[in-house]
Amino acid sequence: MDTSRQLYANEATGWRRGVYDDVRETFRAPVVNWIFRTVMANDPELTRYAWGQVKPLFETRGFARLSVAYRDAVLSALDVPTYRRTEAGVSPAEFAELRGQLATFDVVAPRLAVLFETMDRALHDEHDPSPPDERWATGAFPDWLDRDRGAPPTMVDTPPEELADTVDSIRAFHGFEESLPSIYRCLAQWPTFLDTLWSDLDPVFEGEGFDRALAETTDLVDEFVGTTPYRPRLAPADLRGVGVDDTTIEGVQGLFREFNTGPVETVLPALPAFAASVDASGERSLG
Numbered sequence: 001m002d003t004s005r006q007l008y009a010n011e012a013t014g015w016r017r018g019v020y021d022d023v024r025e026t027f028r029a030p031v032v033n034w035i036f037r038t039v040m041a042n043d044p045e046l047t048r049y050a051w052g053q054v055k056p057l058f059e060t061r062g063f064a065r066l067s068v069a070y071r072d073a074v075l076s077a078l079d080v081p082t083y084r085r086t087e088a089g090v091s092p093a094e095f096a097e098l099r100g101q102l103a104t105f106d107v108v109a110p111r112l113a114v115l116f117e118t119m120d121r122a123l124h125d126e127h128d129p130s131p132p133d134e135r136w137a138t139g140a141f142p143d144w145l146d147r148d149r150g151a152p153p154t155m156v157d158t159p160p161e162e163l164a165d166t167v168d169s170i171r172a173f174h175g176f177e178e179s180l181p182s183i184y185r186c187l188a189q190w191p192t193f194l195d196t197l198w199s200d201l202d203p204v205f206e207g208e209g210f211d212r213a214l215a216e217t218t219d220l221v222d223e224f225v226g227t228t229p230y231r232p233r234l235a236p237a238d239l240r241g242v243g244v245d246d247t248t249i250e251g252v253q254g255l256f257r258e259f260n261t262g263p264v265e266t267v268l269p270a271l272p273a274f275a276a277s278v279d280a281s282g283e284r285s286l287g
Contacts (some may be wrong), residue, residue, distance in 0.1 A: 001251030005041035006034070016040060019048055026058050028146040029107045031153055034182065035115070035259065039252065046244055046252065053232035054118055058111060061139035064286060066224040067146070070110035070217050072284040074272040077213035081200045082277055089192040098190060099280040100151025105183050106275035106282055107146050109268045113217065117225045118232065120260040123253045125235035129228040138229045146282055155185035163191050166198050173205060175263040183271060197277060205270065217269045 009020050009032045019040070020032045040047040057063060085095040121127035131137055159167050159180065170184055171177070187194040204210065236249050275281045 001038070001042045001248070001255050003038055003255070006037040007041040007044075008032075008037060012040070015048065016044055019051055022055070023051065026055055027108060027111050029104050029111075029150055031104055031108065031150075033108060033112060035112070035255075039255070042251070043244070043248055045242075046239070046248060049239075049242055049244075050119070050232075050234060050252075053122075053234055054115065056230045057114065057118060057228050057232070059141050060229065061136040061141060061286075062134075062224065062227075062229065063114065064141050064145055065136060066114065066220055067110040068283050068285050069220055070113065071106070071272045071282060073216040073220060074213045074269050075276055075281065075284065077209045077216065078204055078273055079209065080204070080273045080276045081197075082279060083193070083197070087196075088190070088278065089196070090190055094190065095278070097151060098193070099278045101153045101186055102275040102278055103280040103282070104150030104153055105186070105271040106280065107150055109271035110217075110221075113221045113268050114224060116256060116260040116264070117221050118228070119234065119256040121225060122232045122234035123236070123239075123249075123256055125237075127225070127228075127231060127234075129226055129231055131227050131229040137227070142286065145286070149282060153182065153186050154189065155182060156188045157185070159185065159188040160191050163188055163194060166195050169202060170198060173202065174266050181264070181267045183267065183274060187274070197274070201270075201273065201277070204273075210269070213269050214266065218265075 007016065009017075012020050020036070023032055023036055024030060036047065036051075039050070085092060088095060088098070090098060118127065167180060167184070167188075171180065174181070184194070187197065236246075236253075239249050240246075272281060
């Protein structure tokens with residue numbers, strides 16, 4: 001699978017555009033993440049089929065419970081600094097945009113965590129859930145939760161030179177050799193703020209609190225995926241049955257295994273912390 005290929009939302013037409021609309025609506029976020037754009041560019045039919053298989057998982061109250069518990073686990077474990085606009089060093093308009101974009105990342109964090117874990121297991125025929133006999137397991141996702149919270153993220157292609165040391169530190173912490181996750185390319189639009197934020201959060205992330213946040217969010221996602229009320233049919237035999245060839249199967253297996261077990265797994269729990277730093281966090285319980 002060629003990860004340099006992407007089908008951007010503004011280039012998508014027909015049913016591909018419809019799938020993107022559906023992803024945004026289901027994820028409650030004004031963005032189509034890189035993983036969707038890449039798989040869609042490489043194999044649109046596979047993307048449509050796979051999305052149809054996993055979408056129901058995100059429409060349940062069970063997932064809503066997971067999403068708020070995920071956020072609470074991170075913020076309970078970390079002492080996150082908060083910044084007023086003047087401390088962030090940005091204009092009022094920039095601060096509003098910054099908060100909106102970080103809110104979007106806060107929304108997608110648990111959704112991507114569940115997507116990666118579910119796809120990784122299902123694609124390797126390792127997803128055999130044992131759903132609980134509870135109403136919330138299959139009840140509807142609350143209409144109000146995460147509704148209309150975020151702003152579409154924008155980002156730089158290359159961070160400004162003044163952030164060179166900060167970028168090196170970020171890559172070293174997460175374990176990236178050359179690439180830089182989207183959240184940091186987004187924050188790099190406000191170099192002074194990113195520099196300050198990382199200087200304050202780096203020691204927090206290096207501490208025991210982040211290890212605890214990572215462990216607890218991993219456990220929450222593992223438990224949810226292991227008890228989903230629906231079982232996506234994405235094993236190799238299922239994919240062959242809908243016309244997917246072995247080369248493509250191996251490619252998509254490798255892609256989701258990399259995202260589920262590689263450096264990205266330390267990025268996702270950081271997203272609620274970034275949102276909290278500018279008071280843009282979502283709910284931590286369903287009330």
